[in-house]
Amino acid sequence: MRLDEPSWWYAGDGAESLPARLLTPVEHIYAALAERRFAKATPFQCGLPVICVGNFTAGGTGKTPLTRFLIERLRERDMTAACLSRGYGGSLTGPVWVDAERHTAREVGDEPLLIAQDARVMVGRDRKAAALAIAESSGIDAVIMDDGLQNPSLAKDLSFAVVNAQRGLGNGRVIPAGPLRARLGFQLGLVDAIVVMGGAGAEDGGLFERLRSRFHGPVLQADVLPVAPLGGLAERIVIAYAGIANPERFFELVESFGPQAMVRRAFADHHAFSEQDARALIAEADRLDADLVTTEKDAIRLKGAAGARAELAARSRTLPIRVAFDEKDLLRLDALIDGALKTVTRR
Numbered sequence: 001m002r003l004d005e006p007s008w009w010y011a012g013d014g015a016e017s018l019p020a021r022l023l024t025p026v027e028h029i030y031a032a033l034a035e036r037r038f039a040k041a042t043p044f045q046c047g048l049p050v051i052c053v054g055n056f057t058a059g060g061t062g063k064t065p066l067t068r069f070l071i072e073r074l075r076e077r078d079m080t081a082a083c084l085s086r087g088y089g090g091s092l093t094g095p096v097w098v099d100a101e102r103h104t105a106r107e108v109g110d111e112p113l114l115i116a117q118d119a120r121v122m123v124g125r126d127r128k129a130a131a132l133a134i135a136e137s138s139g140i141d142a143v144i145m146d147d148g149l150q151n152p153s154l155a156k157d158l159s160f161a162v163v164n165a166q167r168g169l170g171n172g173r174v175i176p177a178g179p180l181r182a183r184l185g186f187q188l189g190l191v192d193a194i195v196v197m198g199g200a201g202a203e204d205g206g207l208f209e210r211l212r213s214r215f216h217g218p219v220l221q222a223d224v225l226p227v228a229p230l231g232g233l234a235e236r237i238v239i240a241y242a243g244i245a246n247p248e249r250f251f252e253l254v255e256s257f258g259p260q261a262m263v264r265r266a267f268a269d270h271h272a273f274s275e276q277d278a279r280a281l282i283a284e285a286d287r288l289d290a291d292l293v294t295t296e297k298d299a300i301r302l303k304g305a306a307g308a309r310a311e312l313a314a315r316s317r318t319l320p321i322r323v324a325f326d327e328k329d330l331l332r333l334d335a336l337i338d339g340a341l342k343t344v345t346r347r
Helices: 018-022 024-040 063-075 110-115 127-135 184-188 207-214 247-255 275-288 296-301 307-315 327-346
Strands: 050-054 081-085 120-123 142-146 158-164 193-197 219-226 237-242 261-266 291-295 316-319 321-325
Touching (some): 063 142, 110 142, 219 247, 247 316, 275 291, 275 307, 307 316, 321 327
Parallel strands (some): 050 142, 158 193, 237 261, 291 316
């Protein structure tokens, strides 16, 4: 569970809990406003293929790893894709190309800065203006729209919704009574495929089958795996710290490398580490003679830091991750991409 979300969103009886019932009127207003945005919008055609990666719920589900994976799949087709991001958590409104060497997470957001390590990224609060800026740039063949499922301003040629296998859809209710960003039935009509992340061999409580019964498009299963093993952790004490939406999966991955003992330190999503945070983590590592391990997103937020935060960055090992599909679902994914590209060619 995220530190900044109500526990009853994902509780078994959360849909009928007292807070959810009390928030029902606000839930209906929020859902109606979400649908009204689409009814009033005229989506902009930017002239390039647009592939959207989003989710049905608030919080993280694995969108960033899938975005990076799709950029790579297009690269294998000799196509250069630019990621279009709102730049959540950053101060720049854009449109602006992210410079991985010059910008910080405080300026452009942690996810855009992470993706910009190996791809072109445009940050812009106005998605239409940002997409136009991408289309007018040379050498860009496609747009990957990160976290844009509920944004109707830009026309999409292919839309994926990512669902976390363990967290699922929570209590099935709309913000603030639950984690859904709009009614599920409405959101299912916005997507071409669903990717259940962490679903390969995981206990998902029947989530995969429930989605297949309600959604008639492809429901794919994928997993998040380490790019390479973290050597030397066996028989060591490890402090694993993370300020991401769903830190438990990260903690499980670190634990899979067999440390002697592991301390979990979870922070709120997109947490900006303070000097006090850094000093506390370093002191704990010194006291326990422990190794510090964190996520790529957390490491990128420490980029360019000074003082204790710089020391924390230098002493922390990072666990890079990648998305993996089985052969059958990878073929289905590639067919969806190729179909979208052909549709744009025929326009």
